[in-house]
Amino acid sequence: MTKAYISGTGCISPQNSIDGEWFFDTINPAKGDFFDALEPSYKEYIAPNLLRRMGRAIKMGVAAANLAINQAEAKKVDAIITGTGLGCFEDSERFLLAMLDNDEQFLTPTSFIQSTHNTVGSQIALIMKCHDYNFTYVHRGFSFESTLQDAMMLFEEGKDTILVGGIEEHTPNFVILNRRAGKFQNQNTAIPIWKSTTEGIQMSEGASFFVLDKIKTEKSLARVDGIQTLYKPKTSQDILMKLHAFLKLHELSLADVDVTLMGFSGDVVFDEKLKELLPIIEKESTAASFKHLCGEYHTASAFAMWVATKLIEKQKLPKTVAISDKTPSKIKHVLIINQYLGINYSFTLLSQC
Amino acid sequence: MDALIEKLKGQIIEQLNLAEVKPEEINPDSPLFGEGLGLDSIDALELIVLLEKHYGIKIQDPKDGKTIFQSLRTMAEYIKAQGKS
Numbered sequence: 001m002t003k004a005y006i007s008g009t010g011c012i013s014p015q016n017s018i019d020g021e022w023f024f025d026t027i028n029p030a031k032g033d034f035f036d037a038l039e040p041s042y043k044e045y046i047a048p049n050l051l052r053r054m055g056r057a058i059k060m061g062v063a064a065a066n067l068a069i070n071q072a073e074a075k076k077v078d079a080i081i082t083g084t085g086l087g088c089f090e091d092s093e094r095f096l097l098a099m100l101d102n103d104e105q106f107l108t109p110t111s112f113i114q115s116t117h118n119t120v121g122s123q124i125a126l127i128m129k130c131h132d133y134n135f136t137y138v139h140r141g142f143s144f145e146s147t148l149q150d151a152m153m154l155f156e157e158g159k160d161t162i163l164v165g166g167i168e169e170h171t172p173n174f175v176i177l178n179r180r181a182g183k184f185q186n187q188n189t190a191i192p193i194w195k196s197t198t199e200g201i202q203m204s205e206g207a208s209f210f211v212l213d214k215i216k217t218e219k220s221l222a223r224v225d226g227i228q229t230l231y232k233p234k235t236s237q238d239i240l241m242k243l244h245a246f247l248k249l250h251e252l253s254l255a256d257v258d259v260t261l262m263g264f265s266g267d268v269v270f271d272e273k274l275k276e277l278l279p280i281i282e283k284e285s286t287a288a289s290f291k292h293l294c295g296e297y298h299t300a301s302a303f304a305m306w307v308a309t310k311l312i313e314k315q316k317l318p319k320t321v322a323i324s325d326k327t328p329s330k331i332k333h334v335l336i337i338n339q340y341l342g343i344n345y346s347f348t349l350l351s352q353c
Numbered sequence: 354m355d356a357l358i359e360k361l362k363g364q365i366i367e368q369l370n371l372a373e374v375k376p377e378e379i380n381p382d383s384p385l386f387g388e389g390l391g392l393d394s395i396d397a398l399e400l401i402v403l404l405e406k407h408y409g410i411k412i413q414d415p416k417d418g419k420t421i422f423q424s425l426r427t428m429a430e431y432i433k434a435q436g437k438s
Contacts (some may be wrong), residue, residue, distance in 0.1 A: 052369070109398045
């Protein structure tokens with residue numbers, strides 16, 4: 001079975017994840033009912049003549065990709081695969097608003113050109129002068145998972161190094177409309193996200209990129225063993241059954257998993273099945289959470305993979321991430337169980353290499 | 354003419370999102386493309402829209418663009434010649 005070795009990561013999130021030294025010590029809370037990404041000074045990562053045309057999703061994506069490539073010291077990649085639920089939302093909005101405001105006259109090309117979902121992948125390719133495979137998955141809550149599945153298949157076809165990433169941005173209008181639709185909630189910070197009893201999520205944004213290699217190198221930080229997606233599972237027992245089968249495929253049981261990162265979103269309805277699974281996970285493994293750090297968005301699982309890589313690299317589970325009181329003696333295997341709006345579920349298994 | 358050039362500087366900076374450029378840094382006689390401001394073909398399309406939106410001028414023949422958008426001064430002269438300043 002094909003594996004992928006992570007040799008570089010880059011992450012822009014509501015936390016200080018862009019700082020290579022940060023390890024979940026100081027945590028930025030949400031701004032009421034949503035999170036904003038903590039964005040760096042992009043001049044350090046992107047040339048000014050390119051920067052002026054880029055929306056926030058593109059800037060976040062290009063900067064995160066840049067960080068990952070630099071850490072991996074990758075001179076070239078054989079493929080660039082991105083995943084996004086909403087794409088370059090800011091430019092789409094700008095273009096559509098200009099159509100409305102100017103009565104469909106005087107439409108400028110820049111925001112239209114930059115509004116497509118694959119703009120991030122194409123900008124990275126232009127900067128890297130990568131004329132090879134370039135693909136963007138827009139599969140809602142499976143967008144990032146699809147990039148990993150594609151990368152695994154490309155490794156089987158002979159590619160050696162692949163850049164994958166998940167990107168999402170929100171805009172003030174997007175926040176206002178979702179708030180009006182009742183999608184958000186102000187989380188009571190006194191209650192952990194996995195104990196929430198109310199409906200609503202904290203919408204967020206961010207970009208996480210990874211350089212994946214087909215073979216282990218001295219740069220390898222962690223290994224992606226496998227990924228599986230589940231669409232609308234009926235019960236938590238269905239999820240558990242599939243999880244046991246997934247782990248068995250990798251010759252593991254739940255007891256072998258040192259840390260299980262669970263995608264609790266804070267919405268009591270969407271989180272119902274994960275809540276039912278939590279006691280089983282806590283009994284066999286050590287449960288942890290990540291959406292109280294990054295919020296909810298289509299590609300939050302990319303942030304989870306960044307967290308998993310850090311845990312394996314540092315061999316430590318910080319209290320700010322843990323759900324269980326247990327402290328794992330080692331972190332050899334990390335499992336991510338994500339859910340998006342109670343529809344898209346996925347398992348991603350990472351291991352020490 | 355000078356007032357029109359100053360007005361154009363502000364409009365170009367805004368339309369092309371040249372946040373790093375200050376109006377006084379733009380030489381009205383420097384080339385807009387390649388050297389000078391270093392604009393490219395996408396910017397040319399933005400400038401065509403700018404002329405139409407702010408001055409009601411439609412460039413019928415794209416070949417004319419090369420002369421009109423040579424510099425800020427040639428742009429201003431063209432606007433004035435069209436009686437739209």
